[in-house]
Amino acid sequence: MELAVYEDWKENNSxxxxxxxxxxxxxxxxxxxxxxxxxxxxxxSTYVIxxxxxxxKRMMGYNVLFPLGLDQNGLPIxxxxxxxxxxxxxxxxxxxxxxxCRQLLNETTSESxxxxxxxxxxxxxxxxxxxxxxxxxxxSPDYRAVTQSTFIDLYNKGLIYEADKVVNWxxxxxxxVSDSEIIYEDRPGFFHDIVFKVKDSGEEVIxxxxxxxxxxxxxxxxxxxxxxxxxxxxxxxxxTPYFNKEVLCKAHPSAEIDKGTGIMMMCSYGDLTDxxxxxxxxxxxxxxxxxxxxxxxxxxxxxxxxxxxxxxKIIEGLKAQNLLKKMTPTQAHRTPISExxxxxIEFIQMKEYYLKQLEFKDEMxxxxxxxxxxxxxxxQILLDWIDSVSIDWPITRRRFYATEVxxxxxxxxxxxxxxxKGEYVQPWREEYKGKCEKCGGEEFRxxxxxxxxxxxxxxxxxxxxxxxxxxxxxxxxxxxxLRPQGKEIxxxxxxxxxxxxxxxxxxxxxxxxxxHHHIVTEDGTKMSKSKGNGIDPHNVLEKFGSxxxxxxxxxxxxxxxxxxxxxxxxxxxxxxxLEKLWNVSKFVSMFELTKEQSNEIELMEIDKWMxxxxxxxxSETKKGYEKYDFHNPSVRIINFIRDEFASNYIxxxxxxxxNNDALIKFSExxxxxxxxxxxxxxDSLLLLLYPINPAMTHFIYKNLFNKEIKEEKFxxxxxxxxxxxxxxxxxxxxAVWKTKxxxxxxxxxxxxxxxxxxxxxxxxxxxxxxxxxxxxxxKEKEIIxxxx
RNA sequence: GGGCUCGUAGCCUAGCGGUUAUGGCAUCACCCUUACAAGGUGGGGGUCGUCGGUUCGAAUCCGACCGGGCCCACCA
Numbered sequence: 001m002e003l004a005v006y007e008d009w010k011e012n013n014s015x016x017x018x019x020x021x022x023x024x025x026x027x028x029x030x031x032x033x034x035x036x037x038x039x040x041x042x043x044x045s046t047y048v049i050x051x052x053x054x055x056x057k058r059m060m061g062y063n064v065l066f067p068l069g070l071d072q073n074g075l076p077i078x079x080x081x082x083x084x085x086x087x088x089x090x091x092x093x094x095x096x097x098x099x100x101c102r103q104l105l106n107e108t109t110s111e112s113x114x115x116x117x118x119x120x121x122x123x124x125x126x127x128x129x130x131x132x133x134x135x136x137x138x139x140s141p142d143y144r145a146v147t148q149s150t151f152i153d154l155y156n157k158g159l160i161y162e163a164d165k166v167v168n169w170x171x172x173x174x175x176x177v178s179d180s181e182i183i184y185e186d187r188p189g190f191f192h193d194i195v196f197k198v199k200d201s202g203e204e205v206i207x208x209x210x211x212x213x214x215x216x217x218x219x220x221x222x223x224x225x226x227x228x229x230x231x232x233x234x235x236x237x238x239x240t241p242y243f244n245k246e247v248l249c250k251a252h253p254s255a256e257i258d259k260g261t262g263i264m265m266m267c268s269y270g271d272l273t274d275x276x277x278x279x280x281x282x283x284x285x286x287x288x289x290x291x292x293x294x295x296x297x298x299x300x301x302x303x304x305x306x307x308x309x310x311x312x313k314i315i316e317g318l319k320a321q322n323l324l325k326k327m328t329p330t331q332a333h334r335t336p337i338s339e340x341x342x343x344x345i346e347f348i349q350m351k352e353y354y355l356k357q358l359e360f361k362d363e364m365x366x367x368x369x370x371x372x373x374x375x376x377x378x379x380q381i382l383l384d385w386i387d388s389v390s391i392d393w394p395i396t397r398r399r400f401y402a403t404e405v406x407x408x409x410x411x412x413x414x415x416x417x418x419x420x421k422g423e424y425v426q427p428w429r430e431e432y433k434g435k436c437e438k439c440g441g442e443e444f445r446x447x448x449x450x451x452x453x454x455x456x457x458x459x460x461x462x463x464x465x466x467x468x469x470x471x472x473x474x475x476x477x478x479x480x481x482l483r484p485q486g487k488e489i490x491x492x493x494x495x496x497x498x499x500x501x502x503x504x505x506x507x508x509x510x511x512x513x514x515x516h517h518h519i520v521t522e523d524g525t526k527m528s529k530s531k532g533n534g535i536d537p538h539n540v541l542e543k544f545g546s547x548x549x550x551x552x553x554x555x556x557x558x559x560x561x562x563x564x565x566x567x568x569x570x571x572x573x574x575x576x577x578l579e580k581l582w583n584v585s586k587f588v589s590m591f592e593l594t595k596e597q598s599n600e601i602e603l604m605e606i607d608k609w610m611x612x613x614x615x616x617x618x619s620e621t622k623k624g625y626e627k628y629d630f631h632n633p634s635v636r637i638i639n640f641i642r643d644e645f646a647s648n649y650i651x652x653x654x655x656x657x658x659n660n661d662a663l664i665k666f667s668e669x670x671x672x673x674x675x676x677x678x679x680x681x682x683d684s685l686l687l688l689l690y691p692i693n694p695a696m697t698h699f700i701y702k703n704l705f706n707k708e709i710k711e712e713k714f715x716x717x718x719x720x721x722x723x724x725x726x727x728x729x730x731x732x733x734x735a736v737w738k739t740k741x742x743x744x745x746x747x748x749x750x751x752x753x754x755x756x757x758x759x760x761x762x763x764x765x766x767x768x769x770x771x772x773x774x775x776x777x778x779k780e781k782e783i784i785x786x787x788x
Numbered sequence: 789g790g791g792c793u794c795g796u797a798g799c800c801u802a803g804c805g806g807u808u809a810u811g812g813c814a815u816c817a818c819c820c821u822u823a824c825a826a827g828g829u830g831g832g833g834g835u836c837g838u839c840g841g842u843u844c845g846a847a848u849c850c851g852a853c854c855g856g857g858c859c860c861a862c863c864a
Binding site: 191207208209210211222255260261262263264265266267336377378380381384385388487490491517518520555556558561562563564565569570572573574575576577579580582583584585586587588589631632635636638639646647650651654658734737738740741742744747748 | 791792793794799800801802811812813814818819821822823824826827828829830857858859860862864
């Protein structure tokens, strides 16, 4: 049933974004999921909550831009293509690699798009295209052209420079590897105790190392400042064994007293600590490892040997000179390993482009404080990250399926030639059309590098708002209303977006950011494919439908405050809450008013009470929804429907609505008032729940009021006051029910006498009719029920 | 190792200085009452992680510790 509703909305482009509309725009920078992996329950939940936001904002009169993006760039695509077609990209060449990626993407049915559809999400559009609101792909020429044009702009602003950088290098696959692809393994190794000599005294200093072949790159020897054993070496010059080079000895806190011999040699590019050390001490890094995993001329007679061979050779050499004291096996030497090849990672230097960020840290702090972050606690993640930024942003990678650096270099003078803005170019396979601006040269080398994935994705808000492509629209709506995203990518996606868009436009790109936590398993641990403890949204949708799932997303808790625990039972239980709404609606739909009847209304006190209570819940809900809090309002609404509306109000006015009781007769106007209040209250409640449960509320609304709920506005308060206290009426009804129960009476049985609080006096007739009370007396606060 | 965050009944959650701690799920008992048994009504269940401190008063503020979770880094 609900799928038919969704289908209908999709067919009729019900939520299409009209960029020429006069309504205020509310724009959502929806995170583009990777399309080649199925939707995870975590994705499904967060997109559902985004849909709550979009639907609520539409009810508030906004023209909501809620586009779906599909991320089709980068490593995940490359890896699955390699796996699927059983090819090795480093062997087959770039042309073919890109073709395989394209093939993979063509063959991938957009399963995730279908899942979002079945969740009842109302994106602005369901068709792919380049108009504002359309489904967009991050690998489309349109998107990539914008990415390239931002590079050109930033380059021309002098914010991008090229510099040498140390990269993770996989010598086996011949490629750079990103940090996330590195795993650490405990590999057995050896501590080699080798002998350094003090230059002036000839004193022997024993240093332990696991990488003796890197002695040639040793730039300094350090010990801990509080280590008494070595203090006499401060400032002395040591001679390295085998290579006989001079290095300085200094105290430095990164040497630990208990490790090895307590004194260590710092080599360029043994590991990342070394790299940082060299930068800090401003030492010249001497690179000894080639891309193919062999040592170079810096390694003296080890030149040309593979790392392993070099290590064996130098050990022999040291032994011969009696400079190797002993080799101690270490069982747990944590070694960085390439996840894909199993090869030990080496660190080598390569030229990369950098985007300046260090000089904008203060500006970024200001921007971080300007964005409204929900929940505010998450702002700290961003601030902490800004504080810890210590190098400019390296934006280039040596990969295949990503946006290319739009640059060529003159073969004659080496100067850079940038592509024209607005065109998507692939310099690695295309010729530069033109002459060198500097020397008039006509031959060029195309840049072979591609951009870091965050360089692409950090323009998503610009892209969806028509940057560079729909200038008039962008000019008017350049601040994006909302960035919804996970907390784990605050330091990447959120930070880089704020940074890059500030550098491009000088503005704070987002008004609000909603930072969500994660969906975890029932025992609070992370869902992971390898453990097989995940919950598949397809199963959930198949078993229960989107209604219970969406309700669960709303009532479970505040996803911006902490993790959700997920299980089938929890979702199933959430679905039960909807049953009440359905039954209540069935009851209310039994009563209708003709035009004449609705003009003849005499509100009784209990009706006023219901209207007053509905007013309260409308304002509370609005307050919550404004803060992207759907949990507290939805729980309140559901409780309200059950406790106040169904159990108390409906039970009380039931007889008045039927008005066919032989003993108690109500006037026509009084009866009409009950029906009107029933219908109007339900109307409001359905509207409040529409963002959470669009299909069910749509269905009821259509049947009951014959109107399209998606075109309705958020309900207004009526400002009617009542003297009845909610607490007292609920307590009184409860007391009667309990007395009957305690006395084994049926609910129809008679109560002889009841004493009720004074405020309930206006409801006397209805209370008597409802509970079958013979005599009722009103006193200040008391409730006494006499059954017999 | 560094940082962030969270510990409230079997499970989840509200409260975040002031009567007897909120609600849901689960559990137990009773009930086909003309919207509703995929339901209704009622009940039981808590030393608010532990230990100190501030205060007339602490779940709430401060400190230490214990235990989850996440992010980052990973050591000659």
